[in-house]
Amino acid sequence: MxxxxxxxxxxxxxxxxxxxxxxxxxxxxxxxxxxxxxxxxxxxxxxxxxxxxxxxxxxxxxxxxxxxxxxxxxxxxxxxxxxxxxxxxxxxxxxxxxxxxxxxxxxxxxxxxxxxxxxxxxxxxxxxxxxxxxxxxxxxxxxxxxxxxxxxxxxxxxxxxxxxxxxxxxxxxxxxxxxxxxxxxxxxxxxxxxxxxxxxxxxxxxxxxxxxxxxxxxxxxxxxxxxxxxxxxxxxxxxxxxxxxxxxxxxxxxxxxxxxxxxxxxxxxxxxxxxxxxxxxxxxxxxxxxxxxxxxxxxxxxxxxxxxxxxxxxxxxxxxxxxxxxxxxxxxxxxxTNDIALLPSGKKSPGLTFYYVTKSIIEDDGNVKEFIIKQTKLDTFEIEYVSDTALNSNQILKIESAIATYLEPNLKFSFVRKDVLERTNRGKLKQFKSYL
Structure with missing residues (x-):
């Protein structure tokens, strides 16, 4: 050939x-x-x-x-x-x-x-x-x-x-x-x-x-x-x-x-x-x-x-x-290095820590296909996800308590279910993004 x-x-x-x-x-x-x-x-x-x-x-x-x-x-x-x-x-x-x-x-x-x-x-x-x-x-x-x-x-x-x-x-x-x-x-x-x-x-x-x-x-x-x-x-x-x-x-x-x-x-x-x-x-x-x-x-x-x-x-x-x-x-x-989460206590944590913790809970039953985490304020995070059915309050509580254990308590989360997640113009998925 x-x-x-x-x-x-x-x-x-x-x-x-x-x-x-x-x-x-x-x-x-x-x-x-x-x-x-x-x-x-x-x-x-x-x-x-x-x-x-x-x-x-x-x-x-x-x-x-x-x-x-x-x-x-x-x-x-x-x-x-x-x-x-x-x-x-x-x-x-x-x-x-x-x-x-x-x-x-x-x-x-x-x-x-x-x-x-x-x-x-x-x-x-x-x-x-x-x-x-x-x-x-x-x-x-x-x-x-x-x-x-x-x-x-x-x-x-x-x-x-x-x-x-x-x-x-x-x-x-x-x-x-x-x-x-x-x-x-x-x-x-x-x-x-x-x-x-x-x-x-x-x-x-x-x-x-x-x-x-x-x-x-x-x-x-x-x-x-x-x-x-x-x-x-x-x-x-x-x-x-x-x-x-x-x-x-x-x-x-x-x-x-x-x-x-x-x-x-x-x-x-x-x-x-x-x-x-x-x-x-x-x-x-x-x-x-x-x-x-x-x-x-x-x-x-x-x-x-x-x-x-x-x-x-x-x-x-x-x-x-x-x-x-x-x-x-x-x-x-x-x-x-630019995917670092700054927390209210002054602690710095790799954004991927959130991803790891959330991933371990969110994907247990295969319902959630993909998700990304966005930090919008010092204590506020948005989790966008694609799934067959919406996350229930029990799953959300589990995620919040795991994050409080691994990172720190009193952080605020909103969960947004989407049909597709935004990717970069090359098609990459950015798993954590800080808007601070």
Whole structure:
């Protein structure tokens, strides 16, 4: 079979062959060689941007001699200026890969990668999916994703889907009638794997559970399900495993960087140490020991077109104690720093805590399909949910008392039943949102 996917990347000027050779070399380094490689790449990328990138020179205070830990932390607000002011010398809109972030952090921006860096991104994705015998040139993907709704954007994505051997299920309408059509496609097509937004795939699994259907039985070609872009809770993972009967693989990435962590075949969330360098920092920008929770700060080791050096991605996480430089393991991802609930007592709590607590009660009987939590005032929260029947006063009391136990008492809640929940323009479901 013609490798349409590889060909389309080559046609667009991405040096895939060179990138594959580089990645092979990095993966096969000994521990000592890897330590040297990492130090060299960190020095190289900083030196390059200090010499060739005005935006980075200004950010770093025009220093030429530096210590790594004194380099500035780059954040999303820094990047909200025209791209041409952030590009390195020698790079223009004509010779880069250009894209924009989804804005799920609340701060969207346009970014660039040089073509070699982007080829490495694809190569690292190929390698990781390869751990599960998925080959983008041959394997057929069932894709649960958003899609642009205007004509040109829609056609362009559909064409990319054709080249990439994937069939897309847009996630804006996830009614039972739509999921019935999705089910028919799985009965009639030989999909090799599922890829897409966690919340949409979980909703499909709940639909299958209600119908008492195991997906692998009606689509025996399936080898794995890769969930991305939203938190995968342990209870949801168990549901997916039960209804799909295939490996459920958790990935964590950022379009402006690369795949950041990808679940390996041992069930560890292995960080991509080939093209990225990941640090966990406290609020004073000091590196924390493994096992401690802090801000995830990432350096892109190969992107010369645009600096992502010590870039605070806006997420909170913990590196596993058994992490090494060459094989860092992400022990836990806590969600975004801007999804923090401020409470009347002065306590700060990750918004996902509400989500966890509420989820454990609300979904017991399978009535509630999805819900989101919005903080409107210091002591006031709105829970929007989609369900077959409205929550009764007993369930509401249970939720309120659990939240009082886990967080604090005397918080006010209103419950709003909806037909569909609002998603971002890319189709992501934002589970907690503070309007403070």
């Amino acid at each position: 013609v490798s349409l996917f590889d060909i389309s990347l080559k046609i667009n000027g991405f040096p895939i062959k060179k990138a594959k050779a580089e990645l092979d070399r990095i993966v096969n380094l000994s521990e000592a060689e890897y330590t040297d490689f990492l130090q060299k790449k960190k020095d190289e990328i900083v030196d390059f941007h200090l010499q060739n990138n005005k935006f980075y020179q200004e950010l770093a205070g025009n220093q030429t001699i530096y210590k790594w830990e004194d380099l500035p932390i780059l954040n999303k607000q820094n990047l909200q200026k025209p791209l041409k002011e952030r590009l390195s010398k020698g790079y223009t809109l004509k010779n880069i890969y250009l894209n924009k972030t989804s804005g799920s952090s609340g701060t969207p921006f346009v970014f660039a990668k040089d073509k070699y860096c982007h080829a490495l991104t694809w190569t690292s994705i190929f390698m990781r999916f390869g751990w599960y015998n998925i080959n983008f040139n041959h394997s057929y993907q069932a894709r649960f994703y958003g899609i642009p709704l205007h004509f040109l954007g829609y056609q362009k994505e559909r064409f990319k889907d054709f080249l990439s051997r994937r069939f897309r299920f847009p996630v804006f309408d996830l009614s039972d009638a739509f999921l019935e059509k999705v089910l028919k496609k799985f009965q009639n097509k030989k999909f090799d794997y599922i890829n897409g937004y966690t919340s949409s795939i979980v909703l499909f699994a709940k639909f299958l559970e209600n119908k008492n259907i195991v997906l692998k039985e009606i689509c025996p070609t399936l080898k794995g399900c890769f969930v991305t872009s939203e938190m995968l809770f342990e209870s949801d993972k168990k549901l997916l495993e039960k209804q799909f009967k295939i490996p459920i693989i958790n990935e964590y990435g950022a379009s402006e960087l690369d795949l950041i962590a990808f679940e390996n075949t041992q069930g560890e969330w292995q960080i991509n140490a080939e093209t990225l360098f990941v640090e966990i920092l406290n609020e004073n920008d000091q590196v924390l020991p493994h096992g401690k929770e802090g801000r995830i700060v990432i350096t892109s080791l190969f992107n010369k077109a645009h600096p992502f050096i010590r870039y605070d991605i806006g997420d909170i996480g913990i590196l596993d104690e058994k992490s090494t430089l060459q094989k860092p393991i992400l022990k836990k991802l806590m969600g975004r």
